[in-house]
Amino acid sequence: MEKRPFLTHKRLKEIVSQYPTPFHIYDEKGIRDNMQRFNSAFQWNEGFKNYFAVKATPTPAILKILKDEGSGFDCSSHTELTLMERLHISGEEIMFTSNNTAVYEFEKARQMDVLINLDDVEHLTYLEKHAGLPEAISFRFNPGKLKEGNKIIGHPEESKFGMTKAQLFEGYQLAQNKGISRFGLHTMVASNELSSDYFIETAVLLFELIAELSQKLGIQFEFVNLGGGLGIPHRPGETAVDLNQVSIGIQQAYEKIILGNGFPPLSLFMECGRFVTGPYGLLISTVQHVKKSYKTYIGLDASMNNLMRPALYGAYHHISTFGQEQSHINPVDVTGSLCENNDKFAINRPLPPLKAGDLVAIHDSSAHRYAMGFNYNGRLRSGELLLKEDGSFVEIRRPENVEDYFQTMIF
Ligand SMILES: Cc1ncc(COP(=O)(O)O)c(C=O)c1O
Numbered sequence: 001m002e003k004r005p006f007l008t009h010k011r012l013k014e015i016v017s018q019y020p021t022p023f024h025i026y027d028e029k030g031i032r033d034n035m036q037r038f039n040s041a042f043q044w045n046e047g048f049k050n051y052f053a054v055k056a057t058p059t060p061a062i063l064k065i066l067k068d069e070g071s072g073f074d075c076s077s078h079t080e081l082t083l084m085e086r087l088h089i090s091g092e093e094i095m096f097t098s099n100n101t102a103v104y105e106f107e108k109a110r111q112m113d114v115l116i117n118l119d120d121v122e123h124l125t126y127l128e129k130h131a132g133l134p135e136a137i138s139f140r141f142n143p144g145k146l147k148e149g150n151k152i153i154g155h156p157e158e159s160k161f162g163m164t165k166a167q168l169f170e171g172y173q174l175a176q177n178k179g180i181s182r183f184g185l186h187t188m189v190a191s192n193e194l195s196s197d198y199f200i201e202t203a204v205l206l207f208e209l210i211a212e213l214s215q216k217l218g219i220q221f222e223f224v225n226l227g228g229g230l231g232i233p234h235r236p237g238e239t240a241v242d243l244n245q246v247s248i249g250i251q252q253a254y255e256k257i258i259l260g261n262g263f264p265p266l267s268l269f270m271e272c273g274r275f276v277t278g279p280y281g282l283l284i285s286t287v288q289h290v291k292k293s294y295k296t297y298i299g300l301d302a303s304m305n306n307l308m309r310p311a312l313y314g315a316y317h318h319i320s321t322f323g324q325e326q327s328h329i330n331p332v333d334v335t336g337s338l339c340e341n342n343d344k345f346a347i348n349r350p351l352p353p354l355k356a357g358d359l360v361a362i363h364d365s366s367a368h369r370y371a372m373g374f375n376y377n378g379r380l381r382s383g384e385l386l387l388k389e390d391g392s393f394v395e396i397r398r399p400e401n402v403e404d405y406f407q408t409m410i411f
Pocket residue numbers: 053056074097188190191192227228229230271272273274275367
């Protein structure tokens with residue numbers, strides 16, 4: 001089945017006549033409806049919260065929409081915490097999951113009184129020494145061989161993130177000895193995962209671990225964070241994760257392992273980014289040149305600095321064209337302008353004939369896209385627009401200009 005952009009060709013042409021390509025455009029209604037579906041699927045858990053992974057779309061207008069819809073926020077750095085501060089969001093609306101964390105980042109996290117999730121036992125003492133201990137602490141579990149990884153996130157046992165089970169025991173005991181009274185457990189083992197069972201199995205793993213830690217250490221857990229990684233169907237024909245199925249599976253495991261064994265209720269947290277905003281963004285670009293050498297290259301006015309997942313992971317991003325003859329489809333490479341041969345949005349992609357001036361929409365551009373951008377070759381990042389519920393659009397981030405590029409340079 002063809003993936004449909006949320007904009008008609010006519011509306012797109014109107015927007016492009018007022019705002020030159022390339023740009024990302026996000027669908028406000030799509031994001032709001034999706035957040036509402038997410039919260040309602042997990043309403044059986046009173047404390048449920050998705051802490052949106054700020055790294056996915058660190059754009060204030062989007063973060064405000066998510067806040068409006070009851071989202072929490074997962075921050076990974078001092079800068080992301082500062083972004084939250086500027087949006088007047090602090091305290092336990094934020095979970096700070098960082099690794100190889102610097103003193104100034106822990107200081108900021110403590111100053112904003114956010115929930116802190118530690119990546120190592122040593123970090124507890126480090127935190128105490130440099131920033132002071134909070135009331136609540138969470139540790140990140142790395143299940144090693146107990147969970148399979150994938151292409152994006154790698155194999156857990158080779159991943160630099162999180163702690164072994166033995167280290168968790170050590171960590172919670174140390175935290176308890178240091179007077180910490182509130183506990184959570186976190187893991188993040190998936191990325192763009194479309195299997196419902198994967199998340200249910202992760203929940204079972206964490207619930208069983210909480211049961212064991214609680215029993216052996218005599219501590220009470222307050223929350224469990226299953227991490228992010230819920231996938232979205234990038235390719236036509238892929239099936240979206242059935243959120244209700246994930247939720248029912250997790251609920252059954254929770255009732256059996258946690259409530260069924262007399263453990264106190266837990267708040268269920270997740271920290272999905274891609275699932276929340278990913279499908280509701282398009283990178284709109286214009287064909288600049290069509291070049292024929294050994295292959296046909298469709299050169300766009302956007303480059304991989306606007307969307308680098310295809311270059312980074314060989315990821316598939318669907319490309320919609322508008323109004324071309326569908327009977328003459330041929331494989332082409334869709335490229336940008338960087339002096340890197342992996343600056344390609346698609347390789348051997350069957351597309352109808354395109355010519356300079358035609359518009360294309362590259363799908364699923366609103367999570368881990370703009371934010372991963374960079375300035376190699378002096379290429380500047382494009383702007384971001386929000387398509388509002390009434391069909392109008394507003395600029396929510398201006399494009400970079402040459403002066404931005406020079407701003408940090410010392411001449
Ligand atoms: C710790 C952590 N949480 C959450 C996320 C969000 O992942 P996704 O957008 O795939 O849900 C990431 C992504 O890199 C992450 O590193």
